[in-house]
Amino acid sequence: MGNFYLDNEDIQFYFKAIDVKKLAEIQEDHAENGDADYVPYDLDDAVDNYRRVLEIAGQIAADTLAKNAEQVDEEGNTLNDDGTVTLNPKVRENLDKMGAADLMGFTLPRRYGGLNCPTLIYTMATEIVSRGDVSFMNMFGLQGIAETINAFASQEIKDETLSRFCSGEVTGAMVLTEPDAGSDLQAVRLRADYDEATGQWLLNGVKRFITNGCGEILLTLARSEHDIDDGRGLSLFISERNECVKVRHLEHKLGIHGSPTCELVFTNCPAKLIGDRQRGLITYVMALMNGARLGIAAQSLGVAEAAFRLARVYANSRCQFGGPIENLPAVAELLTDSRVSIEAARALTYETAAVCDQEHNAQRVTETVPDLPKEKSMPLKRLMKSLKRLNAMLTPMSKFYSSEMCNKVAYDAIQVLGGSGYMKDYAAERYARDARITNIYEGTSQLQVVAAIKGITSGIFQSYVEEFEQTVYEDAELEALKAQLVTAKEKVVQGVEFVKAKSVTYTDLNARRLVEMGCDVIIGHYLLKQAALCDRKKTILKYFLAREMPLIEKNLLQILTGSQLAVDSYLEIVGPVPAAE
Template sequence: MANFFNDNESLKFHLSHEMMKEIIQLKERNYADYGKYDDAPKDYEDALDNYEKVMEIVGEITGEILAPNAESVDQEGPKIVNNEVVYARGTQENHEALRDAGLYGMSLPREFGGLNFSYVPYVMAAEIVSRGDCGFANIWGLQDCAETIYEYASKEIKDEFLPKINQGFTCSMDLTEPDAGSDLQAVQLKATWDEKSNCWRLNGVKRFITNGDADIKLVLARSEEGTNDGRGLSYFVYDRKHKAVTIRRIENKLGIKGSPTGELVFNNAPAQLVGDRKLGLIKYVMSLMNGARLGVGAQSVGLSEAAYREAFKYAQEREQFGKPIHNFAGVYEMLANMRAKTDAIR
């Protein structure tokens, strides 16, 4: 059976890093959950054993399901049906396999159904998933949004949304607009307080939104009239059940085609404020981006690992001048460089 964790000693090595003991102790708050939850570890060895077992499951699901599905997912891609994004068949299967294994909400505390994993195994899992299907890693990796809700939202919002993550409700982070890409201070999507309904209303357009039809959306919007920079922006959570967002189109990309990148119109969409007004960009999005950067980094390593293995396999199989091309110095040097660079970026 293919297992993308067990076949990768260089990745596994990171679990034995000398800092892991301290990292786990901090994340487990001196093992305070032990006895309260079935899966809570009693000590460092126990926690490490948990990490390894879960990584093996990620490795097996990726090797046996995600990777074999990747080609058909890329060819089929997602589509819009009745204003809803329908994933490719393989994407749906990937999603269900990881959800059923409890692999959404990996770093969330146990009280919200998470595994309370530290970032090391979470990022390792992101690399493994990316090696199997780099596009699917986007959808799965957006569970990061839960961290922002956990860190900054009110107790009511946490209780409403966080338990859903582990049940496989997907997320998106809705920042970019047609005229606000690198310059997020230019975001114009408008948030207005609706006294009658006791909620905020969102109106405007977002573009290039990964998993744009997600169940739970974190939306950056301008809540302060008369402002035109980052200090007028706040962060909101929107629930897909309101059906107040139109999916205008899905981008036709060069790669990661299984990951739907959508253009959306918010039509008076009801939403709740996350944290405090005016801190949307300068505090909450910045924090979310720190997690997203690790995810994108892991995605790059996973993709490099997959590319190296494909190239290595081909160079062993393909023969010219009566021997595998792997034996020629020019080819061998390229492979050695790929191997070294992949290990170095990890």
């Protein structure tokens, strides 16, 4: 039997390097344990529980998900004439295995049958699952819907739904996108009308590109205030699959064929309000999206890991010019670059997950200890506010960096395999097709940059990095590597000062360059911390800096040109709109 946790030394390294026990301390002390019979005895037992859960996920990913992935990709799911969807038998098998192992309620409280795991552990599991089958992660990852219900819904709704999520009885969908409301969710038009006669909300309209739209529990963003055109008129509703919701169309996609992407038609669908009216987009969906973005970062790690391993095995076994092709410098560089990129993205994603846990735990303390003395509550509230701002930068950074990374790693895997990689005989082409969606859904890379740049230009980035700069390393070589990162930070600051002195348009035009520079500096410090624990990580850091420092300089030089021809001369350069073919 295989195991995608036990065979991944880097994930295991993180499990030890990040202080999981510290996360568990608050997670367990302030958990709603209820009558669960698997509450940890102590912190060591809690950490051991997390490890065992990852082992179980690793085994299912290797022995079931990965083995079913090819058939699922070839066959997909089936749309029925009555507007329902029949899942592929192998997708159903995957769901049943995960549900039987109690892995469908990772972060939910034990009172509902959840595992009460930190976000970090859930993120690790998401990567492991994604390595088994990228498309199945979309069902596994939609546990985030249950988190939103737990955070914002009434107790009645929680009691009706959460235990069913945990058991695997139901899956969910976040029903946001419409034909004319994609990235701009403020344009959502699906109506929500309150029926005084029945005391119910009724939903009417069309939603498009809904991942797992055939799921049993639907969280739907709808316009409850018909006289307000922007995001303030939107509320969030929960409904169960019924005859009032039809799947009109299953999208025919490039990849992730096991994930049913649906067009939904709502016709007087009964629904319940989540939380308060008018907070659907501003509060609830933004929280949901942040979790989803971190999930896509982890999904990106999984597909990149799978693609890299396939390429490495092939390069080791394929002999040309008298030896394995991995001995050729050009191939060795492709594989080395992929390995370092994966570990860099994993550092950013896992550290972001740990910061999310710190924020959630600070909030949990304030909620579960209402009589906390002012001298303790005030610093805690300040910490929570600071962590929230930091997360608002790190989460889109993680999604941006990891999804771009996995597309390149999957692309390069095909290159290593050459003609064989272009054929369906190998999974490389499937990995490349599946990877392509990661920098599109849950917000394109361009939108992640829009979200992250605020942290770069507002000083959050600089303050965060300068905390790392205070660390003094006994190893002189590590201090020298840190000095490179200090110089790199100064280049980011120089770039920020330059664009802020120009215009909003110029800042927008160079936002991606600044975010890329910021990601490199932050990742560099994460790898520097690891290098103090492991000599191999020092080598990884050296390679990373040798590759990225010239790119930081290049980005800065481009910013300093002051050129915005892409905007000012757009029509002259791109020419007239081509005639439709």
